[in-house]
Amino acid sequence: MNAWSSLLRIALAGALIAVLSACGSLPPARERPAEFSGAADPSTTLAKIVEASTPPGEHSGFRLMPLGVYSLDARIQLAERAQHSLEVQYYQLENDAVGRLLLRTLREAAARGVKVRVLVDDLYTVKSQQLLLALSRTPNVQVRLFNPFCCGRNGFLSRFAASPWEIERLNHRMHNKLFVADGVMAVVGGRNIAEEYFVLNEAQNFIDMDALVVGKVVPQFEQIFDAYWNSVQVWPIADIVAGTASTGGEGGRKPGTAEFDDWIGMAAPPPKIVLPPSDILGYGPVAEELDAGRMGLLWGQASAIADPPTKPATVTADEAISTSVTMKVWGLMMDAKTEVDLTSPYLVPGERGMAAFDDLARRKVKLTLLTNSLAANDEPLVHTGYARYRERLLASGADLYELSPQRTSKGERFGMFGKSLGRLHAKTAAIDKTRVFIGSMNLDPRSASQNTEMGVVIDSPQLAREMLRIINISKLQNSYRLRLAKGTGTLQWLTNDGEQEVILTSEPESGFFQRFYNMLIAPIVPEMLL
Template identity: 50%
Template sequence: MPGSTDITSAIASACASAFAGSAANDTQPRGDRLRARAFAALCALLLLVVLGGCSSLPQHVERPLSTALPATTASTLGRIAADSSPDRSLTGFRLLPIGSFAIDTRLQLIRRAERSIDVQYYLIQDDETGRYLLRALRDAAQRGVRVRLLMDDLYTSGADLLLLGLDAHPNIELRLFNPFTVGRGAFTTRFLFALNEFSRVNRRMHNKLLIADGAMAVTGGRNIANEYFMRHEQANFVDLDTFLTGALVPLLQELFDSYWNSEVVYPARAVMRSDLPPELLRRQFEAMTGPEGTPPPEPPPVNDVLGYGPIGEDLDAGRLGLVWADAAAYADPPARDKGLGASYGLVPLEDIDSVRSNVVELMRRARSEVVLTSPYLIPGQRGLELMEAMRQRGVTVRVLTNSLAATDEPLAHSGYRRYRPAMLKLGVELHELSPLRMRRTSRLGMFDSTQGRLHAKTAVIDRRQVFIGSMNFDPRSEKHNTEMGIFINSQQLAREVLRLMDLDKLQASWRVVLDADGRLRWLAQDDEKEIVLTNEPEATFWTRFWLNLLAPLAPEELL
């Protein structure tokens, strides 16, 4: 915005004078004080308008077109992938339910890549895990590997110097999805100064993907932060990724390219600002990601809960032990406005080939059973109609979501609980993750000293078709976020996902039911004793109080 600095300074000065006048002593006439306060409020509003007008995205930005490098047996990972494949039409999978295995797999691919690394994430946190992964990417670039890093810009506040330092290295390019241009230093100021563009900045890229040498990939539900890999001191997520290689990887590369070259993606240097020269930015990055403040993750144990060892052992041996199956991958188009004319719920617009539409189509075709895991579950009226249609066909519908005590988004829970009685009346089996009971089982990780929360997004249809992805079953995933998902036709993988959820034994969850009078009850089994609760389990009085107070104010389609 031309001259915006001078204009903003002038308005800010006027605002300061107005606020000083409004705070003057009470000897002023009451009318003068009121006029001063009104003028101060008007100045503040005008300042926001000016800053908001400056929040528009830069024009005529150069985005050099680039495409993924195909796999080749000239690279080690490419050769191992080719040697491990029984059929070029199949994709090999290994589920990653435990955090230490999930981060180790990503780091193994980064460290062993020889030609290219493509990375796409909703969140890479400026914490020990995020900085360590960024440094590993820097190390790969120094080996001559081409690194393309695509991040959603929502949670990059305060990290501009860190990210610009990474971007200043040769062989690395950082791009941002739908970036903020004003108020970048804090999360709240970003939205405050972009109120005039709320419909734009409300659209976020929720995808999670890492591809090494065009040969192997990791995708699923995890972002890059301590809490997704059991490294947070207070709360950690139960989540699920999958390692994969084979027929699906080239399609994932195409999906990545469609985002990388999209008009809604901007080079980091087009929106991030620094007066530091590249050499000093690189030094800053070195200091920020040094070993003192960025310790490496703990190595994974010998085996995970499914009996698999670390992927590095397979790579060292030169052959991968995987489950091979037919599979497909989908990602929502990056530039589509999902908010125009969409209705929230489990059923999306019929003419859009989205991640959600493909999941819903699988559910519509279910013959015997649908098992869902979603940390945020808000089905909407059409979602209820879909569940009712499945139940009328005799399909068992079982759902695992967060309890109020487990969720990190209480307002999203308020959207879920509006539909909870209706789902139960349809005969849907509802299970809610229990932080307390999570500590009594090591099936999904050790939560003896931290709170466990569900973050996995999966669906198992008729015990033979599996969805693993980034999509929650809520309005935000349908209308506002872009999502990515893998669809696998495999009875073995279906068994493994169901084993991880382990709903039958209720080891880590409460079963929600309606009693004879239609009241909610939470059931659990301890040894041979059944526990029955009448209120949201493990949630404090104040949590319930504030939720009841704020829930009516939350627009459901934004949850």
């Protein structure tokens, strides 16, 4: 009874805020000149390392980074060595120990004269907006927000409530993840900037995937960044966020470095990053190779792909889907001749996707899918959309695996999860053991029609082998295998207790009320909202 009363009070409060704030709107946009990355300077340290590491005639080089602390360290190492420019683009950049560590490193780079541009989607900036504003007021740094909220900025729900007539606009988010140093090295993949993406959170952590990238594809990433940076969907943070006393608001404006130090000083110390000698692929920390002046990479032909920043504001919903990164990845899968191995934390194929999967089955293309179990999913409603298709996927011959939080916490291949809840967040595909996709795109309607997404497609049998090795570790050591019971056709989850196979007949590691809620809500949740 108390829970329902609390929900009612929240709903009434939200309605009141909406009424009181119905006139909220963004300020008039100011004209600003377009800015572009320009050609990379071959005299920088990073450029010389790339040149020394690139065999004659090769296109682009890659290092997969399944281990969270290695991926975080790579960003820090690139920022510390940058001499010319840093371009940083993220869906979420949290004001936690990891976010502050990265922002501090960016500020230090700017102090050396590096031009720093930071672009963040505005959805999750409630806690980070003042820190980002302070950073923007330091020399050589610019910070912009994608598709910002006008008002009610100090609360997640109040932001939407303050602009009730703009819900359609605000539903479109920039889901991209990109980090480029000196125009010659980049980090791309699925990770946002927050503790849980690097296995440094006490409550929950993600299995995820990034790649360190060099070569001819890097300028394509910079072109993507520039298109977003100069788009009408993007605003300088100072035009949107009002400063507090600590960021030069009512208390008077401090010099940029001083106000940034105030915000950093009020927070906990940076995280202690412990780097193991090697990751699950046998690679050591990237700093060792950067210091040596030469990197060992896997090479292949690569293309960066991204949705336009205007998606879907300037096109119809059907056009947004048909030209999306999602459809490009579907196209890659439909070109498969022998096998497709896909990881997606949110897997809602829809009828169109099921028709594509059925076509793969008819052509005898082996399909393996890895996604979150109900217990591992941080978006339980999305699980309802996925659950509608499980039996059909299995009946068509697909191999289906769901991540187990318990089994993830017992392993150390992706980092020390300890007592934290393990979840899948990697968005990858390996096709015919020759082609790889790494990026930000989930296989769900939101990625196809609402969010902007990006990624990279690489033709490289060597890289595909490493990707498959990582996927196989996840599915065999950290997941349940699903099947349909003989005779009844009901779902079964298979695992082992170390000695023998265990068969479960209901959503594993989930409570009764969690399962009941999802069963109750599944029929009424529109799939296009997932």
